[in-house]
Amino acid sequence: MRPFDPQLLRAAPAARRPVVALAVVGVLQGVATIATAFALTAVVLAVVKGMPVGRPGAWLAGLFALRAALSWTSERVSAWAGSRVSAALREQLLAAWLRADADRRPDPSHAVALAAQGTSSVEPYVAKYLPALVTAAVVPPLAIATLAVVDWPSALIVVLTVPLLPVFAALIGASTRDATQRRWQALSALSGHFLDVMRGLPTLVGYGRATRQVETISSVSQRHRRTTMETLRLAFLSSAALELLATISVAMVAVTVGIRLSHGSVALGTGLVAILLAPEAYWPIRRVGAEFHAAADGAEALADIQGHLATGTGSEVAAAGAGRDDAARRLAASLARPATVVASGLTYTYPGTTVPVLDGVSLTAGPGLTVLTGPSGTGKTTLLEVLAGIRVPQAGTLSTPAAHLVSQRPFLTADTVRSNLALGTAAGQDACWQALRDVGLDGVVAAMPQGLDTRIGDDGFGLSAGQRARLVLARATLSEATVVLLDEPTAHLDPESAGIAHEAIRTLAARRCVVAVSHRPELVAAADAHVHLEQGRTTHSDSRQDREAQQ
Numbered sequence: 001m002r003p004f005d006p007q008l009l010r011a012a013p014a015a016r017r018p019v020v021a022l023a024v025v026g027v028l029q030g031v032a033t034i035a036t037a038f039a040l041t042a043v044v045l046a047v048v049k050g051m052p053v054g055r056p057g058a059w060l061a062g063l064f065a066l067r068a069a070l071s072w073t074s075e076r077v078s079a080w081a082g083s084r085v086s087a088a089l090r091e092q093l094l095a096a097w098l099r100a101d102a103d104r105r106p107d108p109s110h111a112v113a114l115a116a117q118g119t120s121s122v123e124p125y126v127a128k129y130l131p132a133l134v135t136a137a138v139v140p141p142l143a144i145a146t147l148a149v150v151d152w153p154s155a156l157i158v159v160l161t162v163p164l165l166p167v168f169a170a171l172i173g174a175s176t177r178d179a180t181q182r183r184w185q186a187l188s189a190l191s192g193h194f195l196d197v198m199r200g201l202p203t204l205v206g207y208g209r210a211t212r213q214v215e216t217i218s219s220v221s222q223r224h225r226r227t228t229m230e231t232l233r234l235a236f237l238s239s240a241a242l243e244l245l246a247t248i249s250v251a252m253v254a255v256t257v258g259i260r261l262s263h264g265s266v267a268l269g270t271g272l273v274a275i276l277l278a279p280e281a282y283w284p285i286r287r288v289g290a291e292f293h294a295a296a297d298g299a300e301a302l303a304d305i306q307g308h309l310a311t312g313t314g315s316e317v318a319a320a321g322a323g324r325d326d327a328a329r330r331l332a333a334s335l336a337r338p339a340t341v342v343a344s345g346l347t348y349t350y351p352g353t354t355v356p357v358l359d360g361v362s363l364t365a366g367p368g369l370t371v372l373t374g375p376s377g378t379g380k381t382t383l384l385e386v387l388a389g390i391r392v393p394q395a396g397t398l399s400t401p402a403a404h405l406v407s408q409r410p411f412l413t414a415d416t417v418r419s420n421l422a423l424g425t426a427a428g429q430d431a432c433w434q435a436l437r438d439v440g441l442d443g444v445v446a447a448m449p450q451g452l453d454t455r456i457g458d459d460g461f462g463l464s465a466g467q468r469a470r471l472v473l474a475r476a477t478l479s480e481a482t483v484v485l486l487d488e489p490t491a492h493l494d495p496e497s498a499g500i501a502h503e504a505i506r507t508l509a510a511r512r513c514v515v516a517v518s519h520r521p522e523l524v525a526a527a528d529a530h531v532h533l534e535q536g537r538t539t540h541s542d543s544r545q546d547r548e549a550q551q
């Protein structure tokens with residue numbers, strides 16, 4: 001971890017003002033502390049000499065009040081700055097991942113760890129460590145300069161001992177960096193494993209292997225606990241070491257002042273100011289050492305976040321020829337474009353593999369229904385994802401307006417039926433009911449306790465697989481996109497429900513360009529065009545007219 005990474009201020013512009021404000025408050029606190037040393041000395045001298053303490057006492061009280069106010073301000077600004085920066089980074093991360101194609105998105109467990117704990121761990125870095133760093137750069141030189149004017153021998157001792165603190169801190173910091181990296185990896189592994197287990201819990205329970213996971217989660221948690229304790233041990237050790245060093249250094253100043261006082265070679269006032277000022281040269285550096293450990297996680301996470309923000313900017317994505325753009329702008333532009341998909345020579349190879357899944361696929365789909373068939377694993381889903389702009393082909397050209405993709409594993413949030421239906425559109429009550437009627441789900445939703453306002457669980461929990469499939473189909477009918485891509489939309493439905501859904505798909509295709517992957521012969525028969533894929537290539541395509549002519 002570098003002491004300060006200017007990338008932060010570039011990555012999170014929201015951090016600039018709070019960091020500057022915290023730095024100013026830190027410097028004012030330092031100046032007030034130095035002034036307090038003089039005021040306190042004046043009070044002590046007044047008492048010793050039997051003079052009135054009213055004036056110096058008032059100064060001292062005023063300075064204490066100022067320091068309390070500055071301390072309160074610093075805490076408030078810190079809390080505000082931390083939450084502002086972490087929220088801004090979280091927003092930027094999500095926006096970058098949404099812009100990026102599927103191959104550049106991180107693994108979900110890593111994404112969860114980074115967007116949740118990662119961005120939160122940047123808070124102490126911004127709110128505590130950076131202001132401490134600025135204070136450490138300003139206050140010690142100020143204290144030493146004042147000390148040099150007041151009592152140069154004390155200043156000399158401080159100048160000779162103060163560099164030991166950053167040297168020690170840097171030595172300890174090197175091992176902290178490795179420990180923090182290990183801790184961060186352990187945390188990612190823990191959240192990833194936990195997510196996998198939660199996802200696969202029904203299957204694990206079904207096969208009677210759920211209890212085995214307790215052991216695995218326990219060992220992953222233990223690894224995280226060990227790495228956390230290792231980091232904490234280092235933090236306590238380094239604080240103790242810096243504390244000891246600073247105390248010995250201050251003691252050296254105090255002892256020499258004491259000896260000179262007893263010899264009468266220094267005035268009481270000067271000696272007192274020197275003793276009170278000496279700690280001010282050390283504490284800001286000690287504070288940096290203490291905050292460094294709390295901030296180390298944040299610095300590690302910040303480096304990771306910056307990597308994701310840099311790769312998610314999309315410059316290469318646009319250059320790859322798929323013409324993907326910001327989703328909202330694309331949707332707006334798409335409404336003005338004809339509902340036609342034209343793909344030519346699309347070639348796509350998954351990262352880490354060598355054999356292309358799509359090998360020069362060409363396809364033209366206009367308004368109406370185009371059904372895509374082909375054996376399992378031949379690349380149909382991949383093709384839909386390329387058409388939707390989620391994956392970027394390595395070769396070929398694609399021209400399409402913004403598309404609404406209904407995947408095989410539909411995405412449903414833990415929210416009301418209404419918000420799951422209207423996701424991203426301004427569909428009202430009537431439109432929602434009409435969409436539900438189109439897919440034959442109106443009776444089911446009407447029978448729910450709160451109708452459209454009934455909450456469904458995460459991932460559609462509480463609905464059958466067929467109901468989920470129809471709900472996302474209803475959502476597609478509400479979408480404003482002129483191109484709708486459906487991946488096996490009726491795979492989970494009984495013949496009756498499939499019939500209703502096919503009718504809804506045909507209605508949808510009357511107004512838009514619908515490309516559906518399906519193995520249902522009745523949907524293929526009803527299609528305006530049929531494209532067959534095999535081993536990543538289009539082996540056959542025909543239109544309804546071709547089929548009618550053949551018959």
Ligand SMILES: Nc1ncnc2c1ncn2[C@@H]1O[C@H](COP(=O)(O)OP(=O)(O)OP(=O)(O)O)[C@@H](O)[C@H]1O
Binds near residue numbers: 351357376377380382
């Ligand atoms: N993330 C991935 N990384 C590497 N290979 C993948 C990935 N996803 C899919 N594949 C491979 O790409 C090939 C095509 O997969 P795809 O899901 O597109 O096939 P499909 O035709 O839709 O199959 P199905 O009809 O069974 O849904 C498969 O051989 C699959 O193993």
